[in-house]
Each structure stands twice: as structure tokens, then as C-alpha cells.
Amino acid sequence: ITAQENENGKSYSTKVARNPKMERLRYNYLFPEISARELQHVTEYPNAKVISLGIGDTTEPLPDVVASSMANVSFVYSGSKYAHSLSTLKGYKGYGAEQGSKELRKAISETFYKDMGIKDTEVFVSDGAQCDISRLQLLFGSNMSIAVQDPIFPAYIDSSVIIGQAGDVEKESGTYQNVEYMKCEPQNSFFPDLSKTASTDIIFFCSPNNPSGHAATYEQLEELVQFAQENGSIIVYDSAYAVYITEDRPRSIYEIPGAKKVAIEVSSFSKIAGFTGVRLGWTVVPEELLYANGYPVINDFNRIVCTCFNGASRIAQAGGLASLTSDGFKAVLSLVDYYKENAEILLETFQSVGLRAYGGINAPYLWVHFPGSNSWDVFNEILEKTHIITVPGSGFGPAGKEFIRVTAFGHRENILEASNRLRNLLS
């Protein structure tokens, strides 16, 4: 974007200083960068069939029961038995509760937190995890120290920089002064050595992990909760991929005793129900989670939600509710299975050419190791030679330098085609 010149030939600037925290962001947000590279490549090779295994975007259509619930909430043709759409007097509703509809909050607590003692009033429905993460940062404020896994989905760090927690960037490594990076690599089974981890106020922990695909075990999460208790930290646990778990791993942090006193959990319908464009998620804040002075975190989060947000779209919420009915949940889980089968195919592909591919079993991401390489170089080579978009591991942190993230979202025929091309390139 360039400024235009006024008639004096000089651009007018306001006297408002640019927010210095924005200046600390090193690059553009990772995924628009990947999109831009894809666009560039498509333009350069208009006849190539580019396959995207980059951005973790769902591809399969919504189940009928979910789509029709959203359609019916909007509008019904006269003569239909549904009288309660937004285009009717009886069915019209305006503002909803900022925390979400009671029914949806209840359905979420019953579906995902059964027997964990999470109440519907502790569930806050949102327009997705990315927005929730930023709202949580607003809640915490700039005086927090944070710890993140390395590698990790970039929104935790970027939002931390924007709110002013992260400090300055170290130019060479690209890491931030005030952020504690918890290395997760094959050598430590993708779980950080907490004995070497500094104490911070907030610990962001994503499991199953984006990008490594690792789902922490019960023992590992018990260790994490204990670590948080000893340090008085708050865990922000991102469980967006929990439904992809195949092995015996916790799906929620609240399966760990004591977690309600130390953890917030964020999740999303994006990868459960294909709602990446529909926009729906939730955050759980237990009543027992208290600040140092005893003030309940939930009160402040509620205030943020009421002041900085106005609720998720009614229509999206109707879709969410439909996806949690018995039929709806079966239908969305069958799509999850579809993506999991994709992951199996891709895992086999990489294994067949002798590459170590982690993840793929408990998450829709494969974390492929190219020892001794630079991930952007590998990304570029794969793109140039096979027209496949992936994501370079270093986009997720320094520990990602030798890795490539491959997503398992895609139409089956594209996954199979991509597998063939990769086999040809890498064998």
C-alpha cells in the first residue's frame, strides 16, 4: 500500500505514532505469506495442477444435517413446517448473549467435558480460536511472561508481541526476549523438558500439536499441570485437534486432576465440523481459576467478551448445535475420519521413501524431518518440482528449521496424486 500525494506533492502524515509493538512483528503472519507464495506459483505455472497441503484448510462439504440447520435458521420457504427463521416475526431474534446460546454452551460441555465437572456457564462460545487467543491476551494484558512450545502455531507469539508481552525480537534467531521457548523435538518425544523451563505467568500448550502432530500423554500433562501449580502459572490449552486423537491420549486438559485451578481451554469447530469459514469455537474458563489476589479469571473474561465482542453469529451457532446432535456428531466425525485416512496415506508415503514423518496419528498434520536442511529451501523445492504447497517448519519457530508441515486436509484424489508426486521426487 503506498500513500498518495496531495496537491503539494508531499504526503500528509498524522502525528500519531505507529504502535511500537507492531514494529516488533518480524514478518507478515505466516499463512497469508504461504497463500501469497501459492498465488505467485499458480501465476507462474498456470497449467500446473497445484495441490495445497499447506494451510490447514478443510475441504469436504458440511454434512446435510448441519448445513440445513443453518439454512432453516435463516430462511424457510412458505409452507415449510419450520416457522422459526430469521425472516419470520416469530423466529426473528436480534442480539444473542455474548457468551453464546444456552443450548450450545450446554451441548459443548456435555459433548466434550462429560464427567469433568465443566459447567455450561464456564463455556464461552466464540467466532473461533484465533479470535479467542487475542481476547485472552487482552484479558491478561501486557505485563505477562509467556511460554510457548517450539514449534507452535504462530498466533500465540504474534498476539503476544502485539499486546506488548514479548519484548524485542532477537534479529538472528527471530525469537523474542520475553518469551520462553519450550523446545519440542524427536529427542524429547515432542514434550518439553520442564526442569529446564523458566517459570512464566502463562503457558500456551497446544495438544494435539499444530504443527508437530504430537498428542501429549496423561503423564506428560500431569507433569505440565504440576509444573503450572508449582509456579502459579496459567495454562492456555489449545485442544482444537482433540477429535483427531487415535491413541489413548487426553482430549482435554481437564482430564488431569487439578487442571481446573490452573488452565483455560480453547477449542474450535473449524477442524471438527469444517467450520473454517463459518467461524465458531469456544473457550472454557473454570470458576476455580483465580488470579494471585483471589479474583476469578472468569469474571474478567466475561467482561472482555461483553465489551470487545458481540457473540458468534446465530447462524453459526445453530450449525454448531446441529453438529453436536447424535446424527450430526456422527456425520462430522466421519469427515474427521476421512482426513485421518488422508493422514495415513501421507504417512505411508513419507515412510516409503525413508523419511521420518512425525504426527499424522493424533492430528491432521505430518511433521516431516529433512535433517540438515533449511525448511524454506525444502518448501521451495517441493513447490517447484511437484507443485505441492506445504509449510516450512521454521514458520513455526526455530525448532522447525529442518521440518516441513504437511496437512492431511484435501480431497482424496488430490492426496493420492500428491503422494505419487512426492514419492517420485523423494525416492
Place this chain on the structure above:
Amino acid sequence: MSAIQHQNFSTSISSSTSTFLGKTEFKNIKSLNVLIPSKISGVVKCVASPSAEKTTECEIILLDFDEAYKTKVSRNENMAKLQAGYLFPEIARRKAAHMSKFPDARVISLGIGDTTEPIPEVITSAMSKRSIALSTVDGYSGYGAEQGEKKLRASIASTYYANLGIEEDDIFVSDGAKSDISRLQVLFGSNVTISVQDPSYPAYVDSSVILGQTGQFQKDVEKFGNIEYMKCTPENGFFPDLSTVRRTDVIFFCSPNNPTGCAASRDQLTKLVQFAKENGSIIVYDSAYAMYVSDDSPRSIFEIPGAKEVALEVSSFSKYAGFTGVRLGWTAVPKELLYSNGFPVAKDFNRIVCTCFNGASNIAQAGGLACVSPEGIKAMQNVVGFYKENTDIIVDTFNSLGFKVYGGKNAPYVWVHFPGQSSWDVFGEILEKTHVVTTPGSGFGPGGEGFIRVSAFGNRENVLEACKRFKQLYK
């Protein structure tokens, strides 16, 4: 000893009692009539009634300070500066309490500005179509551009900013103005100073407090430190005397105004733009009610020459298309708007939108596209027209009762003067005696004291009935 530790968080329970409930009432926690002791779960207890849909349900309070495990994380001190719950959930709480007390009363809500009329079919059928399309191979779409779908951005630009030099890529589609205001605050950061109209929509001040731009709340003047409040009264025609306003980085300006209902004139906005230019300030112009303008008052700040170098504009489909629950709005950031170092504001806003947001719902956007089609615009004008008729009825009612009435011509809000009275007292009296919910002016700032905001959203029957009751009360 188990004790409710009030002193540790005077902003939790007393958050329901502070300025909003007036200084003369509720001094004593025990007399707080919205306290309905309910669930107790170990060390915390839920207070306040969770009935009406738009309430904040439970305030959680700590029962046993000594026993409860506490993290070592400090509460964000900016949150502690907030005096009470956000205004509209407070109103909803009062309404709910009233309905519990009078279960047979027909309570009519002219309080929260919530739309009531069905969304026109041209718009809802588009959302229905998009929903169904998402269940098809060809029609399914995943993540959309965070800035919004191209067609919608282009149509918003051409519908609302034709010939004003605002283009498709200047438009950022959102889930509504309230979210945009907070994202703009995140963009500006904690080191900016702001000015607001007094009275004004509370989100500007509250978001400013949360971001750490303000000082403490000063109870004597009912203002937050470091915010410049630009008084808007009948005496100054509801436009601030800019010669008395000190320079701030950001100026929040809402026109047509919520709550006063007044729309600034071309002359006034020219003065505002000049003021911003002289001071190097950025105007955040909230034009959510522009379609309610009846006379030749400007509908966009960009109608004023030079505005693109000093202003960005926030708007919403909420009050045009009844999208209060559907969630869709936009912010227009001109390319010419630059920080002091020449860096374009739009570039940073784009980064915020890509990092802190993930786009408005694709279904809502499909509805938005239908809204700005020729048929959709006509349909929205009909809806707006309906609420404007409501406004006329309310204005006539209060005029006939001898009140000084403001607004109502260019906005769906009527600003009624009750000189010398506490607006919360008047709110309470109207609620008790007519079962009509309004909004006390002081909820919008100290400049709102002595006024009541009556919103014109409601079905015709309810509006007529409410006016009948006003006539009985004040005859």
C-alpha cells in the same frame, strides 16, 4: 472463617452497584436486590440472576480466601479500573430482576438498541442458499480472506463510498463494529490518548481502559483519567466546542450519534476534520446509523474533503438489516491515512485482522452481499423506514407531554431531557411504573446525566403501547 472477601475485589459485587445504580441506592451489599444466591461449588459462588438472554449471568465471587488455590498471575490492572459490568448487560440484569418481581407484567424493551423486525427475505434466502451450498462439493469453502470476500468488499465500497475515493481494498469486513473498535484499540496500542463525545457509546471508553490508555476512574467527575471528554449538550447543539478540546491522538466520533440521536452537519464535520488535521489526530468515525439520516447531513466522514488523511470509518449491518445476531460490519481505512513516520495505518490494521481475527462468517457475508444488491438496499431502507416511524411516534409522545426531546430525526434514538434528575432514578421509575425499559443517560458518560435514551427498535404494537404508558405516567 469463610467470608466473602469484598475488599479484595470491590469491582465484582460493587460492580453492580457503582455509578450505574446511582449513589443514593445500593450502598449496602445486602440490600442489592439482584443478588440471588445460587450455585455454590466449593470455594466460589455464583451471584446475580441468569435469566434474560443478554445478561452476564454469574459474577463469581470467592467464598473462602484462605483455602482456595490461587495462581501467581496478577490480575490485569486495567480490568480492575473498569467500574462495573458493560452497560447493556447491566440494563438486561435490571430488566430480568424486574421481570422476576412482576412476572405478569408485559415488559416492553426500548432499552438496548436491539432490532426486532424480521430480516428481509432477499437477504435471508441468500444466507440459506450459502448454507446449503456449503454442503456441496462445488459450493464448499473453507477459510475466507480475513479482510472479507472480494465481491462484498467491492459492493460495500460502491454502495456506501461511491465517488468518495474509498475502494474495495480499503474495506475490511468484520463481525461487527464492537469487535472492530477493540481491534482498532489493539492496533493503536496503549500509548495513545483518546477523546470521545460525552455522552457516547460505552465501547470506546471501555476498550480504551482495557488497553491501558487511561488512568483511574475519578468518581467525583465520573470520568477516566487521560481521556478527553467532549461534552455534547443541547446548549452546543450536541457538537463539541473544539476550541476547548485538548489534542489527543485518536478522536472517536459517532454520527448519527448513539445515544443523543444527533447527526453532525457538513459544517461541523468540516470543522472536525480541520481540527484533526491541525492536531495530527486520527478520527475513528462510527457511522453505524448513517442510513437513518433524513436530512442532508453527511452519511460518511469521507464526504468531507481531506478526511481520508485523518479518518477511518466503522460501520455495521446490525441496524440496517437486523443483523444484530448475524454479525457483520466493516471498517474503511484509506490508503492516505499515515502514522507520523509515514507508515500506512491500513497495513498494520491488515496485520491485526490477519492475526487476531479470521474473517466474518461466510454465511453472514453472503447475507451482506444480498444486503447491498439493489433489491437488498430497498429492503433495508424499508426496515430502516419502519424504525424511523417508531421514532416519530416516540418523539411525538414526549413532545406532547412537554418534554425537551432531542435526536429522533436522523437516528433510531430519542434523547429525552429530565433536568435536575438522576437518570438512573428516572430509569428506575419508568421501569417500575410503566414496565418499559429505557437506558439511563449517565450510562453513556457524565454528559448523559439528566437524560434518558429511548430506542425506537420494537414492534409497532409495543412501541404504541409503551407510548400510551408514558402518557399515563407523565400526563
